[in-house]
Amino acid sequence: MKILKIAIRNITRNKRRTTITVITIVIGVFVIILAKGIIKGFQNETIVQMIETRTGDIQIHKVGYRETLDILPLDLSIDFNDVLNGMSDSKGIKEISGRILFSGQLTTQEESALLYGKAIDVAKELAICPRLNDNMDLGEFLTPEDRKKIVLNKDLNKKLGLEIGNSVLLFATSKAGAINATELILKGVFHSDLPDSNKNLGYIPLRDAQELLLMDGIVTEVVLKKEGSYDINQTVAEMKNKFSGYDYEINTWQEIEQSIDRMVESQNLLSGAVSVILFVIVFSTVMNTMLMVVLERTNEIGTLMAIGFKRKHILSLFLLEGFFKGIIGGIIGAIVATIVVFSLNTIGIPFYMPGSTEASFIIKPEIDLKIILLALLFSIGAAVLASLYPANRGSKMDPVEALRSV
């Protein structure tokens, strides 16, 4: 208790030095929480973008479809009515839509390009992927009334050199192997900021694709949106149980888009590296200060030893001092960071992709209690570890030598 008292009072002894140490710790903790908060906000926004423009929450495919996705097989298809019937009494599902993913050739009078086609039921698709409307560079996205229209990725459109309202010929091989063609009008041009975006992507109405590919009532992919409050894994488990008699594969968005996991992993690695650098900075500042403190108080250490303080008492005195500096800096840093992250969450940070003049999306940094606790642990750990060497040095002093120092 007496050591605790001395340690606490010693913190205020050299105010300027303590302030520098505490500020370093505050900055370390602040940057960690803020960086993690921004990264988490970025990841969340990317995931929402992914779900609301590409994957939906859950997808159903025929067994083996995903393994052969590169060739976009039409024969591994699903009767959409079977899914609708199977899901008729299901809870936790808000919307179900069918898609046909197909490959084709888009041809104008001058140019020709490969199409990665996504045929969609526009009304249902927009209920599941509402952000498809948000990424338009030119024209508009498809509407439920549209027929014989196409919306293209900006890179694909650049290759074709089309303008809104221009027609383009789509050639595609039907499920039966016949090559069919249809004329489509360009309605809009979109961009995608997501990783692994297909630059040859184009959307057409499902009815048009079903006619072109001779797949009436048949789709290659079923996409679902779950009710917000339902647990996705539990919903998938119930669906798997329901469709146990069918050769369907049912997956969550996470299982489908593994690139997100890779992105999260690399960003976490980056923020981890930042934390390590900050740890080194905080560690060296605290150690430097504590070495100065030990040097300055050499005579005092000698006095304490003379009146009977043992090595462990001296050691704990300086470690406690480091501990308190760490905890003070940690708490201040966490409070400041929480306020800043909370404000940024309310305001939002516009995120610009390279070369883009318009904000691709708004990042809303998140406060994560786990990160705050980790940052506090970081600050205390760095401060105590950095105090270990100076404290050990102080505790090993020879009392006569220590008393002799001025």
Add this chain to the structure above:
Amino acid sequence: MISVQNVTKDYKLGKTIVKALRGVSLDIDHGGFSCISGPSGCGKSTLLNLIGCLDKPTTGKVIIDDEDVGKLNKNQLAEIRNKKIGFIFQSFNLIPVLNVYENIEMVFMSWKDFPKEEMYKRITSLIEEVGLKDYLKHKPGELSGGQMQRVSIARALVTKPQVVLADEPTANLDSKTSYKILEIMVDLNKRHNTTFIFSTHDPIVSGYANRNIELFDGAIKSEDFKNRD
């Protein structure tokens, strides 16, 4: 009680070996008020450091209560310093962040089962004895040199040690304050029957002692006893 037997102490100063003590022997009996005098560098502080278990002799023995302190480890020496020896320093050596009461209380650091009431009684009574009753909550920075030395005396006596060692206790004080401090020490020596050993190179100060051990070049030059009364 304390026996110094043919003690030598060598220090290494670069490549040179300095012989600080060259075979000193003396016995200190309980209740004495002894002075170690001599010019600077004669070995006064070294001898006090050895008696105070702050250092170990190069050869010879320092026996305290039949125990050869040269054979004890650091923790055992700290234990002896805490329980059996009190220190008064030339520069007072108070902890600046603690007030008068806390500076004295600090000595009880390792006294785990010592009753708090008894500790409080001892501290306050000693503070009163050294005349600092009204300065209990004052920090060292708010005290004069003489007041700080009085705190230092109370701190040295609070554990009821067998011996109080004072290394030039008046060197940083003016003569008037010095005599006051010495009078307090003499008074406490009489009332508590605590052994005092102090060092000085001031003949007036050494005049307060009832035993004067004069050192020269690391050896006892002369020793005389007198009746202080």
